Amino acid sequence: MAKVHARNMIDAAKLLAYDYFKDQLDSEKAYDYQFINLQFTNVIVIGSFTYKIPAISEISKNEIIGEFLNSLSKEESHFFQINWNEETIHYYVYSDGNVAKRALDKEIQILILKLLSDYETWAGYLDENGDHIMDLKKPSPGPHFSTNMLLGNRIGYPNPLQTTPKSVIDRFGGGSFRAHAATQVLATRWDMLQEENGFPANRQFYLVEDGKQIFYSANVTDQNIKSAKCRHSQNYTEIEYYTECGLKITRRIFILPQYEGLPVATEVQRITIKNQSDQVRKLRLVMTGMLGSPVPQAFMEDVVYSTIIMEAGVIQNENGDFLAYVPHYYPEPCQKDIRFMSGMFYEKGNKYCPEEIGTHYGEFIGNGNLHYPQGLKKLSNKLNTKGPGFIALGKEFEINSGEEVIADQYTGLISQFGDKVSYDIIYNQIQALHNKFSDKDVLETAFQEQMDWYRRYKSYLRIDSDNKLLNEYVNNNLPFQVLYQTFVSRSFDLTQKGYREIGFREIQDIYASMYYFIAMGKEQLVKELLAEWIEKVLEAGYCYHNFFWVGKEAGKWSDDGLWLIQAVYRYVQFTKDIKFLDELHLIPETGGKKRSVYDTLKAIIHYSSKISIGQHGLPLIDYADWNDCLKVDSDYLLGKDKENLTGPIDHYSESVMNAFLLKIAMLYMKELASQVNDQEYESELEKSINDLSNSLQLHGWKEDFYARVLFNRYGNEITYLGAKNDGFSNDENIDGTYFINSFSWSIISEEATESQIEIMVDRIERYLKKPFGFALMSPTDLSKISKVTATGEYFPGDRENGGIFKHASMMAAFAMIKAAKEVTNPELAERLRNMAYWMVDKVFPYHTLNDPYALCGNPRWCTQYINSNTGEHIGPTLSGTSTWLTLTLFEMLGIEYRGNKLLLNPMLAEEVEVMKFSIKYLDSHYSFSIHKPKGLYRVKDCKYTLIMDQQVLENNTVDLINDGKQHTIEMKFE
Template identity: 50%
Template structure:
C-alpha cells in the first residue's frame, strides 16, 4: 500500500527530531534551523545558535564543498548539528547506536561555513531613521513581499486622477511591473503559477559588456565580479548600488515621474550611473531590457497567439537615425489607443545621445542561453519583428575616462487617448519628443524626484509622532502615510501578488477615510470632494452601486455593502470641514442614459432608503445579496444583481399600486447583520448632518428608522453570546450563521461559529450594549484570538448551506477561512478602542485596550524585523493576512489594513474630528506616561502633549486639565482653526 501524507497534517519537524535526539545537549533557548535530508524524514542537518530563525542550512547547501562534506558525514550519522559559538564552530553527529559524537570540521570547510553564516542578523536588511529599508542583495530573502517597494506618480490637478495615476511595484533587484491608467500594464506583469513573482523578469534590467565579455547583470548580485550590492527602498523611490571587482560603481535610481502638461500619461524613469573607479579609460556597452504589457491582456487566458500577432516593432528615429524610442505598433484600432514606448538617453558629460542598436525578439536575444547569460547580447539583431511579445532591448557604448561617470536615463511610458481630446496618429511622436526635451535639460530628473519627495513630505505632515518609541515614530511619520496615499489610487489587484485585472472596488473608498485627512491638512478640500463625487457617481438612482469601476462600472448591486461605505466617507469630510454646502453639489446618477445628476445629499438618501426600506429581508435587515464585505460569504447561490432586483421590485409595486419604499422587496434571500450595523451607522451619521443642515423633517425620519433598525438587530441578531453574521429565510434547519447554536460549526468543541465583524461593527455602530460587549469579548478571547492575531472567523461548515464559500475555497487558517485578516483585525482594534473609551466597567475597558494594542503590535510591519524569516511580510508596508496557524504575514500588500491601522492609531491618540471640532479622548498604553505629536490642520499646526501616570487612564473617569495656548478649556473639544498659526495643546490625565 502507498502512504499519503500532506503538509498540514504532517507534524514532524526536523528541529523536533534534533531536539529529541540531542536532549539537554541542545538548550531550549538555542534557536535552530534544520532540514530533512531525504523523504524518510529521519536524517537531519541543523545549525544552532542563530539570532533568529533563518534558512541557514539551505544557504550552506548551495555550496558544493559544504554539501558534499555534510552528505559524506551523514553516511556514518543520522543527524549532524553545527553550533555557532562565540569564537568558533562545533560540529557533532548523532547515531542511534552511539549517541552524540564529535565531528572534526576540515579547516577549509569551517572557513566556508563561517563565511556563509557571517552577519546572519543583517540578512533581512536594516530599517534606517528615514524609514528606508537597506538590503544586501546577496542575502536570502524572507519572502517575495519582504523586499518590495511601491512607487506612484502624481496626477493631482489633472483629470480623473483616481483612474489615471501611474503606479509601480518593484523588488530589490529592480524587477516588477509598471501600470498606467486603470488596469493598463506598461511593463508586463507575469502570468504563470508563481503568484508572487509579479513582473516579467526582463523588466528594468541591464547588462554591461566589455571586450566581448559580459561583466555585469543587474539581476545577478552574486556574480563573482560583484563585490558589493545594496538596495535602498525609500518612500516612492528605490536606489540600488553595486561596486565591481573590475573597478566600476553602478547606481540605479527608479521612480515614477510626476505628470506635466503635454507629456505622456505615465512615465517611469530609471537613472543608471556608471562610474569608472580605475586609473585608465574604459569602453563598456550597456544593454537595457524590458517587456511591454499586452494590448489585450484578457487574450492571455485563451489566445496568446492573438496577443502576439496583433503587434509589430516600431521605432522613432531622430535625424541621425538613432533610436529616440522603441514601441510596439498594434493592428487593432482599439489597441492603438494605448501605445507603450521606451526611450534611452545617454548623457556623456552634458552631451545627450540615443542608442543605435535594438532587439525586439526575445528568442534572438536569449538564444540558447538565459536572461542571466543571453547569447545575443554582444550584437543586437536590429531586426524589425513582425510579431510580439513586446520584448525590447536597447544598447549603447559608454566611454569612461578614469574617474569619470556616465548617466543613462531610461524612460518607459505610455501615450494614451484617455482624457486626450486631440489624440491622433502622431501623438506618440509629439509627446515622446516633448518628454525628451523636458528630461534632457540638466538636473530635470533630479528635480522631478525632488518634486515627488517634497509632495510626499507635505502629505505626511498631518500627523508627526514624537513618542519614546523611535521605530514607531518613523513608521507613523513616513511609511504608513505613504501606503495610505498609494492605496488611494490603486486597486487591490496591483502589488507583488499576481491577480487579475480587478478594477477599483467601491468599498475601497475606505482608503479615503484615512487619506482624506492628509489631503485636507494640505488644504486640498476640492480634490477630496471630487473623489467623493466620483464614487457617488457610481450609485444608481434606486440606491445600489457598481461593485467595481474604472471608466465604466460593472456588477451593479451584487455586493450589498458597497454604497453604504460612501456615507461614512462623506460624514468624515463634513465633520472635519463643516462644509455642509458640499451636500448640495451634483454628481451623476449611474446607469442613466442620457446622464442625469442629483445632489450628494439625494444620493445618500437613496442609499439609505434602498438598504433600509427596499432591499431588506424578513427580519428588517439589509439583504446579503451575492456577498457583503466578506467576499467569500456567498450564501445565496441564486442571488440577483441590482438591475434585476430593481426591475422585479418595480413589477411587484406596480401589481399592488404602491410607490417606491412603500414595502420591501419580496424574497427569501439572506440578511447581512454586518450591513445592518453599517446601515445604522450611516443613518445615525446622517441624522446629525441633516439636523446641522437644517432638515429637521428628514432628521426625524432617520431617528425613527434608527430606533426601528436597532430594535430589529437586538430582537433577531443577538444570539445569547454573540451577534449573528447572517440571518436565513429559506431553511428549516438553519436560521442564522454566527453565534452559539447555529449548527454550522466545523469545530466539534464549539457550539456555533463566530465572525469577527459582528463584534467590530456592533460596537462601531453603537448597537451593542456594555453587557453584550463583555460577553462577545469573552468569546473573542477564547475562540478567535490566536498567537498571531485575531482570526476573521472560527471553523465553519458552510458547505451545508452553499457552495463556493470561504470554507469551500481555502484551507482553514488561510485568507477568508480563519486567517488573521488584518483589515478586519484593525476594524476590531478601532472598535475596542472606541468601547474602551465609553464602557462603564473599568476592568472591561482595560481588557479591551490591552487586546487592541496587542493586535496593533502584531500588525505594525516593522515588527517583522524581529523574526523576519518566520513572519515574512514586508517591514515597511502592511500585508493583508497573517496565517493563523504559522504566523506568516501573507500578501497582498494592498489592503484596508494600513487604512484602518491609521484610523485606529488616530483614535488611540485621541484624535476625533466632529462637528464640535477636535475631540481629544486618548487611550494610551498603560506604560506610556507621555505622548507628544504634531497635528496639521490646513495651515495651522497643533502640538499636542498628553501626560498621565503609569496605568490605565481615560477621559471618562479621570480628572483632566486641557489647555489650548495656555487657556484652560471646560471640556475636551478643541475648536479647529485652519488658518495659519501654531498652537500648543496640553492634556493632563490624573
C-alpha cells in the same frame, strides 16, 4: 501506502530533532532542520541562532559545503551545534538510539562559520527614515518581503483616481508599471510564482567590455559583483553595486510627476556608472524591457494573436536620431494607449541617444538566457514584424578614471483615455520628453518634486513617542501605503498582477487619506475622488461593485453603497462643506440624469433599509457582503431584480454585519439631515434607526454574541450563523461559531450594550484570540449550506477560514478603543484597551524583522493576513489593514473632528506616560503633548487640564485656526 501532506509535516523535522538530540539542543535558541531522506526518518540540524534562518540551504550553495552535506549518511541524523563565542562547531550523529560526537574538519567549520556569521543582517534593516536597506547577496524571507510600491502624481489633471500611474518593484528592480486603470506599460507576468510580477527583462541592463559581458543588473552571483545593496524608500528605489573591476553602479527608479504636454505615465530609471579604477574604460550599456499588451486577455486564449497584430516601430527626430521605441498595433482599438521606451545618455557634458536596438526576444537570448544572452554582443537593429514588445537599447561610451556617465531609461504611455492617439501627438510628446530632460540635472529636480510632495502629504500627522520604530513607521511608511491604495485600490502590487478593478469597499482608504489631503489644501481632490464613487450609484440606490471607466456587477454585493456614506460624512464633518451635499452628479444608466450627493445617499439608505431586506428587517446578504467567502445564497437576487419589489423579501439570508453598516450610515445621515435642516427626513431616520435597533436586539443578538447571518430558508432547523448553538462549529470544544466583525461593527454602530460587549469580549479571548492576533472567525464548517464559502476554499488558518485577517482585526481594535472610552466599567475599559493595543502591535510590520524567515510579510507594508497556525504574514500587501490601522491610531491619540474643532479624547496604553504628536491644519501646526500616570486614564471620568498656548481650556475641545502659526496643546491627567 502512506499519503503525506505538507501541513502535517510543518514541525515534523523539528520534533524528530528534539527526539534524537534532546540533550544537545538549547530550547531557547533557534535551529534549522531538514530531512536528509525521503522516508522522513533522519534529519540535518544546525544552530544555534536567535531566530529561524534557512541556514542549510544557504551553506549548501557553497560547492565545498554542498559536497560535504551530500556525503553525509542518510541512515543517520546529523547535528551541527555552533558555539559562536568559541568559533567552533560541535558535530553530533544519531544512529540506532545513540548520539555520538564526531570530529568535524576545521576547514569545514571555518567555512560554515564564515557563511553564517552575519545571518542577523540577511533580512536587512530599517533606517531612521523607515527605508528598508538590504544586501542583494543574501536570501529574501518571502515574496512580499523585499518589495516596493511607486506612485505618480496627476493631481490637478482629469480623473486622478483612475489615471495616476503606479509601479511595483522588487529588490533587483524587477516588477512592472501601470498607467490608467489596469493598463500595463511594462508587462506583468501571469504565472504561478508570487515572486515574479513583471516580465524578468523589465528595468534590467547589461555592461559589455572588450566583447565580454561584465555585468547584469539582476545577477549578483557573478564573480565580478563585489557587493550589491538595495534601498526601498517611500516612492523610489535605489540599488548600488560595486564590481571587482572597479565600477560603482547606482540605479534610481521612480515615476515622474505629470507635466503639461508630456505622456500621462512615465517611469524613469537613472543609471549612473562611475569608473573607480585607474584605467580608461570603454563600455557598452544595453537596457531592456517588455512592454505590455493592449489585449492581455489573449494570453489566456490566443497568444499568437497578441503577437501577429503588432510590429516594432521607432520614432526619430528630423536628423534621424532615435527618440523612442513605439510598438505599432494594427487593430484600431489597440491604438488608444501607446507604450514607448526611450533612452537618454549623458557623457562628458553632452546628451546622446541610443545607437542600437534589438526588438526580437529570441534573437537577443539565442541559446542563452536573460543572465547571459547570446545576442548581447551586437544588437541587430532589426525591427521585428511580430510581437511581443521586447526592447533592448544600446550605447557605447568611454569613461576616464574618476569620471561617470549617466543612462536614463524612460518607459511610458501616451493616451487620451479613449480616443485613438495620432502620430502627431505621439511625436510631440516624445520630443517634449527629450526636450525637457536634455539637461541631466532636470531629472534630479523632478525627483525632488516628487519627494517634496510626499513630505508635504505625510506632514499631516507626526508622532514622537518613546518607540523609535513606531515613529519611523507612522511618520513615513504607513501614510504612503494608504496614499498608494487611495489611487490603486487593491488591484496592483507584486503578487496582485491581474486586472482587478476598483470597488466600493476601496473607498475606505479615503477615510484615512482625506485628512492628509485636506491638511495640504487638497479639499477639491477629495471631492473629485468621492465623485467617482457617487457616480457609480444607480438610481434605485444599489451600486456597481467594480469599475474603472465603466461600472459592472451592479447590485450583486450588499455592502457596497454603505461604505460611501461613511466617507462623505467624514469629509463633511472635517470640512463643514455642507454645500458638497448639494452638488449634482450623473446617475448611471439614466441617459444623463443627475441628482445631488444628498439624494444619492438617501437612495442608498432607501435601498438597503426598505427594498433589499429580509424577514427580520435586516439587509440581505445577496451574493456576499464584506466577506466575499460568505456566499450562502446561490440563488441571490441582483439589484435590478429588486427594483420593483418592496421588502421584506422572503427566503433570502440577512447580513447582520450589513445591518450594523446600515445603522451607522443612518446615524451619520441623520446628522447630515440635521445640518441641512431636513427635519422630515431626520424624523424618518430616527424611526428607521429605532426599528433596526429593535430588530438587531431581538433577532441579531444570540445569547453570547451577535450573529453574522440570519437564514430564512431552512425553517427552524438552521436559523443563524455566528454565536452559541448555531450548529456550524468545526471544533468539538466550541458550541457555536464566532465572527470578529459582528463584534466590531456592533460597537462602531453604537448598537451593542455594555453587558453585550463584556460577554463578547469573553468569547473573543476564549475562541478568537490566537498567539498571532484575532482570527476572523472560530473553526467553522459551512458545507451543509454551501460549497463556495471560506471553509470550502481555504485550509484552516488561511484567509477567511480562520486566518488573522488584519483588515478586520484593525476594525476590531478601532471598536475596542472606541468602547474603552465609553463603557462605565473601568475594568472592562482596561480589558478592551489592552486587547486593542496588543492586536495593533501584532500588525506593525517592522516586527517582521524580529523573526523574518518565520514571519515573512514586509517590514514596511501591512500585508493582508496572518496564518493563525504558523504566524506567517501573507500577502497581498494591499488591503484595508493600513487604512484601519491609521484610523485606530487616530482613535488612540484621540483625534476626532467636528469642522474646525478637534475633540481631544485619547486612550493611551497602560505603561505610556507621555505621548507627543503634531497635526497640520492647512497652514497651521498643532503640537500635542499628553501626560498621564501609568494606568487607565480617560476623558470620560478622570480629571485633567487642557492648556492651549498657555490658556486653560474649559473642556477637551480645541479650536483649529488657519493662521499659519505654531500652536501648543498640553493635556495632563491627574
